[in-house]
Amino acid sequence: MRVxxxxxxxxxxxxxxxxxxVINHSxxxxxxxxxxxxxxxxxxxFQPNLVASALTTKRTRLxxxxxxxxxxxxxxxxxxxxxxxxxxxxxxxxxCNVGADPKRQAHYVNILIRKGIDGIIFSTPSYDDGLVxxxxxxxxxxTLMARDVPxxxxxxxxxxxxxxxxxxAQHLLELGHTSFLLVTSKEEVLQERARGFxxxxxxxxxxxxxxxxxxxxxxxxxxxxxxxxxxxNRPTAVFATTDLLAIGIIAAVHCMGLDIPRxxxxxxxxxxxxxxxxxxxxxxxxxxxxDMGKAAAQLxxxxxxEGREPRQVVVEPKLYIGGxxxxxxx
Amino acid sequence: MRVxxxxxxxxxxxxxxxxxxVINHSxxxxxxxxxxxxxxxxxxxFQPNLVASALTTKRTRLxxxxxxxxxxxxxxxxxxxxxxxxxxxxxxxxxCNVGADPKRQAHYVNILIRKGIDGIIFSTPSYDDGLVxxxxxxxxxxTLMARDVPxxxxxxxxxxxxxxxxxxAQHLLELGHTSFLLVTSKEEVLQERARGFxxxxxxxxxxxxxxxxxxxxxxxxxxxxxxxxxxxNRPTAVFATTDLLAIGIIAAVHCMGLDIPRxxxxxxxxxxxxxxxxxxxxxxxxxxxxDMGKAAAQLxxxxxxEGREPRQVVVEPKLYIGGxxxxxxx
DNA sequence: GTATAATGTGTAAGCGCTTACAATATGTGT
DNA sequence: ACACATATTGTAAGCGCTTACACATTATAC
Numbered sequence: 115m116r117v118x119x120x121x122x123x124x125x126x127x128x129x130x131x132x133x134x135x136v137i138n139h140s141x142x143x144x145x146x147x148x149x150x151x152x153x154x155x156x157x158x159x160f161q162p163n164l165v166a167s168a169l170t171t172k173r174t175r176l177x178x179x180x181x182x183x184x185x186x187x188x189x190x191x192x193x194x195x196x197x198x199x200x201x202x203x204x205x206x207x208x209x210c211n212v213g214a215d216p217k218r219q220a221h222y223v224n225i226l227i228r229k230g231i232d233g234i235i236f237s238t239p240s241y242d243d244g245l246v247x248x249x250x251x252x253x254x255x256x257t258l259m260a261r262d263v264p265x266x267x268x269x270x271x272x273x274x275x276x277x278x279x280x281x282x283a284q285h286l287l288e289l290g291h292t293s294f295l296l297v298t299s300k301e302e303v304l305q306e307r308a309r310g311f312x313x314x315x316x317x318x319x320x321x322x323x324x325x326x327x328x329x330x331x332x333x334x335x336x337x338x339x340x341x342x343x344x345x346x347n348r349p350t351a352v353f354a355t356t357d358l359l360a361i362g363i364i365a366a367v368h369c370m371g372l373d374i375p376r377x378x379x380x381x382x383x384x385x386x387x388x389x390x391x392x393x394x395x396x397x398x399x400x401x402x403x404x405d406m407g408k409a410a411a412q413l414x415x416x417x418x419x420e421g422r423e424p425r426q427v428v429v430e431p432k433l434y435i436g437g438x439x440x441x442x443x444x
Numbered sequence: 445m446r447v448x449x450x451x452x453x454x455x456x457x458x459x460x461x462x463x464x465x466v467i468n469h470s471x472x473x474x475x476x477x478x479x480x481x482x483x484x485x486x487x488x489x490f491q492p493n494l495v496a497s498a499l500t501t502k503r504t505r506l507x508x509x510x511x512x513x514x515x516x517x518x519x520x521x522x523x524x525x526x527x528x529x530x531x532x533x534x535x536x537x538x539x540c541n542v543g544a545d546p547k548r549q550a551h552y553v554n555i556l557i558r559k560g561i562d563g564i565i566f567s568t569p570s571y572d573d574g575l576v577x578x579x580x581x582x583x584x585x586x587t588l589m590a591r592d593v594p595x596x597x598x599x600x601x602x603x604x605x606x607x608x609x610x611x612x613a614q615h616l617l618e619l620g621h622t623s624f625l626l627v628t629s630k631e632e633v634l635q636e637r638a639r640g641f642x643x644x645x646x647x648x649x650x651x652x653x654x655x656x657x658x659x660x661x662x663x664x665x666x667x668x669x670x671x672x673x674x675x676x677n678r679p680t681a682v683f684a685t686t687d688l689l690a691i692g693i694i695a696a697v698h699c700m701g702l703d704i705p706r707x708x709x710x711x712x713x714x715x716x717x718x719x720x721x722x723x724x725x726x727x728x729x730x731x732x733x734x735d736m737g738k739a740a741a742q743l744x745x746x747x748x749x750e751g752r753e754p755r756q757v758v759v760e761p762k763l764y765i766g767g768x769x770x771x772x773x774x
Numbered sequence: 775g776t777a778t779a780a781t782g783t784g785t786a787a788g789c790g791c792t793t794a795c796a797a798t799a800t801g802t803g804t
Numbered sequence: 805a806c807a808c809a810t811a812t813t814g815t816a817a818g819c820g821c822t823t824a825c826a827c828a829t830t831a832t833a834c
Contacts, residue, residue, distance in 0.1 A: 118790055129814045134792060144812060165504065165560040166790035168495050169819045175559065176506075176538070184527065184539075185520045193514050197541050201552075206559065208506070208536045211527050222531075229505065229536065230495040332720070390662070391721055448820055459784045464822060474782060496820035499789045 117160045126154040137162050174230040177414055178208040179407075180219060181237045187386045188403050192237050192259065195407020203415050205232075216242040223249070233414045235259065237407075255417045256424075257410040260303070269413035270426035271406050275303055278399040278431035279310025279353070282381040285397070285433055286351045287318060291379060291442050293349035294322045297338045297359055299330045304355040307383055307399075311353050323349060327359055335362015343370050350379060350442035357382035357398055364394075364438065375440035385434055395436030405429050447490045456484040467492050504560040507744055508538040509737075510549060511567045517716045518733050522567050522589065525737020533745050535562075546572040553579070563744045565589065567737075585747045586754075587740040590633070599743035600756035601736050605633055608729040608761035609640025609683070612711045615727070615763055616681045617648060621709060621772050623679035624652045627668045627689055629660045634685040637713055637729075641683050653679060657689055665692015673700050680709060680772035687712035687728055694724075694768065705770035715764055725766030735759050 123133045128151060135143045136151040143151075154160075168174045179196050181189040197207040208231060210222045219242060226234060233255030236246065243263045249256055250266035257269040286294065294315055298308045308324075315322050325341055327334040335354065339362060342352065354360035360382030367378055374380060374394065385400030409427045416422050453463045458481060465473045466481040473481075484490075498504045509526050511519040527537040538561060540552045549572060556564060563585030566576065573593045579586055580596035587599040616624065624645055628638045638654075645652050655671055657664040665684060669692060672682065684690035690712030697708055704710060704724065715730030739757045746752050 116790095120790075130791080131793075131815080132813060135813090138792085142812065147812080161554070161558050163560070163790055164558045165495060165498050166819090167792070169499055169790080169821090170792045172819085174495065178536075184514065184523050185517070187515070187517075187520075190515045190517075190520050193539065194541060197514065197539055201540075204555070206508075206538045206540070206555065209523065209527055209539045210531075210536070211524060224491070225534070225536065228491050228494045230493065393723075446820095450820075460821080461785080461823075462783060465783090468822085472782060477782080493820055496789090497822070499791090499820080500822045502789085 116163070117158045119160070119162070122151065122154050122158055122160050125158060126151045168230055172230070173418075174232055175205050176208060176229075176231045177205050177233050177235065177411065177418075178210055178222075178226045178231050179235045179237060180210045180212050180222060182213055182239065183211045184209055188384075188401075189237065191386070191403035192407035192410070195404035195409075196235060196411040197407075198404075199408045199411040199415070203411075205411075205415065207411075212238055214238075216245070220245055227254070232418050233257070235407075235410045235414060236261075237410070255414055257414045259406060259410050267424050269410070269417060269424045271410040271413060272426060272428045273303075273401055273406065274428050274430055275306035276310035276313075278383060278401070279307040279312075279355075280314040281310075281431060281433045282307075282353045282383070282399050283311045283314035285435070285439065286353070286379060286381060287315070287320075289351075289379065289439060289441050291349075291351040292320055293347070293351070294320070295325060295342055295345075295349045295352040296322050296355075297325045297327050297335070297342075297352060297363060298355035299327045299334065299359075301330065304330060304383075307355045308353075327354075330356040331358045332362040332365070335359040335364075336366045337362070339363035339366025343367065343372075348378075350377075351381070351439070352378060353381045353383075355383050357384035357387050357396060360396055360398070360438070361387070361392075364396075374438050376443050379439040379442070381439060385432075389434075389436055392436075394438055397436040397439040398434050400432045400434045402429055402432065446493070447488045449490070449492070452481065452484050452488055452490050455488060456481045498560055502560070503748075504562055505535050506538060506559075506561045507535050507563050507565065507741065507748075508540055508552075508556045508561050509565045509567060510540045510542050510552060512543055512569065513541045514539055518714075518731075519567065521716070521733035522737035522740070525734040525739075526565060526741040527737075528734075529738045529741040529745070533741075535741075535745065537741075542568055544568075546575070550575055557584070562748050563587070565737075565740045565744060566591075567740070585744055587744045589736060589740050597754050599740070599747060599754045601740040601743060602756060602758045603633075603731055603736065604758050604760055605636035606640035606643075608713060608731070609637040609642075609685075610644040611640075611729050611761060611763045612637075612683045612713070613641045613644035615765070615769065616683070616709060616711065617645070617650075619681075619709065619769060619771050621679075621681040622650055623677070623681070624650070625655060625672055625675075625679045625682040626652050626685075627655045627657050627665070627672075627682060627693060628685035629657045629664065629689075631660065634660060634713075637685045638683075657684075660686040661688045662692040662695070665689040665694075666696045667692070669693040669696025673697065673702075678708075680707075681711070681769070682708060683711045683713075685713050687714035687717050687726060690726055690728070690768070691717070691722075694726075704768050706773050709769040709772070711769060715762075719764075719766055722766075724768055727766040727769040728764050730762045730764045732759055732762065 119133045123130045200207045212219045235257045237259040246263045259271045298304045327338045382396050382398040385398050389395035406429050449463045453460045530537045542549045565587045567589040576593045589601045628634045657668045712726050712728040715728050719725035736759050
């Protein structure tokens with residue numbers, strides 16, 4: 115039988131309430147009493163049962179992270195950040211691989227609430243807006259990442275995709291490029307990256323040739339690369355709105371015997387591919403996913419702790435200069 | 445105010461106990477009563493508070509996974525498997541990135557116990573044997589992965605590294621190789637892989653040249669590759685006990701203008717490197733980490749559910765044939 | 775119809791902790 | 805020494821659920 119607060123109280127000759135106060139660092143305890151109780155706690159090896167305390171305080175010190183899949187490196191980075199700051203706050207982090215199915219999400223959320231989980235971080239691209247809105251209305255603590263549900267009263271950890279696109283443009287401009295290709299697909303986030311890129315280039319009175327990819331993976335990149343090569347006036351720089359697109363483009367270009375970065379500079383977006391994993395490390399806009407996770411957890415913790423109204427944090431992307439960009443050769 | 449079992453009881457005109465029985469699918473309820481209560485539960489939208497029930501049943505339906513870091517792809521695979529089967533059992537999975545510090549592990553374990561977590565899966569290479577032994581003695585449900593604490597009464601999900609090494613040998617033998625190099629470092633698990641390899645080769649009255657690497661990463665592989673090239677009688681096949689070693693060897697060999705697999709066949713071990721991530725997909729022994737995770741969670745669940753005494757499961761490695769092995773050219 | 779065994783339901787005592795409120799002790803100023 | 809404010813501690817009522825036990829209702833057997 116585990117030792118309870120009751121055992122401590124009896125052994126130390128005080129009431130339950132006093133022991134509870136000592137555990138919770140209440141200021142209303144005489145110093146000498148505190149010491150005596152503390153000594154008993156240690157001697158008996160008493161460990162407060164947090165399930166019992168959760169029943170009265172309604173705080174389990176547990177938060178959950180909903181992601182499509184932990185095996186996705188971006189998700190893993192987020193999870194790392196979340197778990198890390200959660201641990202700093204004495205919180206633990208429950209991981210839920212919800213895939214892309216809204217029903218699974220709803221099912222998880224339901225169980226999490228029943229288990230008394232204090233708050234949830236949504237880091238799923240395709241969550242059900244209704245679910246989030248409903249939770250928000252019942253003022254259940256939430257943090258949304260990277261995607262928005264406008265009407266909801268929730269915390270948000272946002273990326274600045276437009277700034278990322280601008281960063282890419284700036285880098286290429288500084289290298290002296292004057293002709294640009296933009297490869298992107300139609301997804302909203304990617305469009306935002308594209309927008310930042312185009313606006314920055316246009317601000318210099320230069321122009322961008324847009325190429326729409328049929329997706330955002332390597333094969334779509336390969337395809338775009340082939341199209342690039344067939345252009346009459348080949349640009350000297352390409353901005354692809356995902357790293358995989360960039361890698362596809364590079365592969366296609368390599369096949370045709372062109373040299374990177376001599377003949378073509380390529381900038382990707384994401385930063386999750388280990389530079390060591392590539393022959394030529396990719397120059398890319400790094401989305402600091404771990405920082406996003408940390409921010410998300412911190413926001414959640416703040417509303418949990420102080421009932422503070424929801425806030426939002428923007429995590430800025432960074433430029434990583436690899437070996438795929440250089441001065442234009444012409 | 446959330447609706448409680450009490451509200452349901454009053455509304456349905458039965459006692460708390462009966463509602464509880466209905467929730468828990470107790471057989472001692474008349475069918476008509478069950479229906480009436482069920483209807484009330486649905487009408488009122490009652491959701492049982494699992495914190496309260498955990499207080500009496502001592503079951504939170506929460507399990508924890510201790511890993512060095514979720515950003516390590518092997519850990520992510522394990523976590524995926526664990527979370528997946530946990531979810532099937534209505535369990536949730538708490539992730540703890542404990543790094544390599546035994547103190548952090550102990551700290552996590554302490555908090556997990558206080559929070560009433562039902563069981564823990566240790567998937568950390570360097571855990572503290574004393575900690576595991578202590579928990580095992582207090583018969584706290586545990587599953588150990590890939591590493592052992594001999595005296596402990598715990599579940600184990602084990603890899604068969606020797607069989608993996610044998611698999612590699614068999615593959616190369618079938619291709620017709622007769623001269624072999626073995627590259628490994630001194631870690632126990634890797635030695636086991638090596639043992640399986642060597643024994644299988646020796647069983648054919650053939651011999652293996654051993655090369656000790658200074659570690660198990662790419663640079664150690666590069667180094668081993670250079671040594672390989674300087675051998676008078678160069679073998680036609682190499683078995684490296686980790687994928688990173690294999691990749692280093694391949695890089696070194698490529699540098700010297702040799703062709704793989706024409707001049708040299710290479711087999712790695714691990715299988716966590718996406719084949720698409722390499723120019724030439726690596727032939728390797730795949731350690732099915734996700735299956736390991738699933739097995740670990742299932743074992744834990746079984747002891748949780750039925751108080752069954754600890755068991756162990758061996759997850760067999762598989763051969764993945766990439767492009768780095770072929771028939772010997774001589 | 776009565777004794778006996780199921781079967782179904784209710785009562786009440788927890789699970790281990792928190793916390794409002796009451797009670798007591800201690801200190802202050804006069 | 806007395807009235808009153810303040811610091812400390814205790815009492816007891818929960819938090820929302822489970823479950824042993826008692827009790828009431830059948831059903832079964834004779």
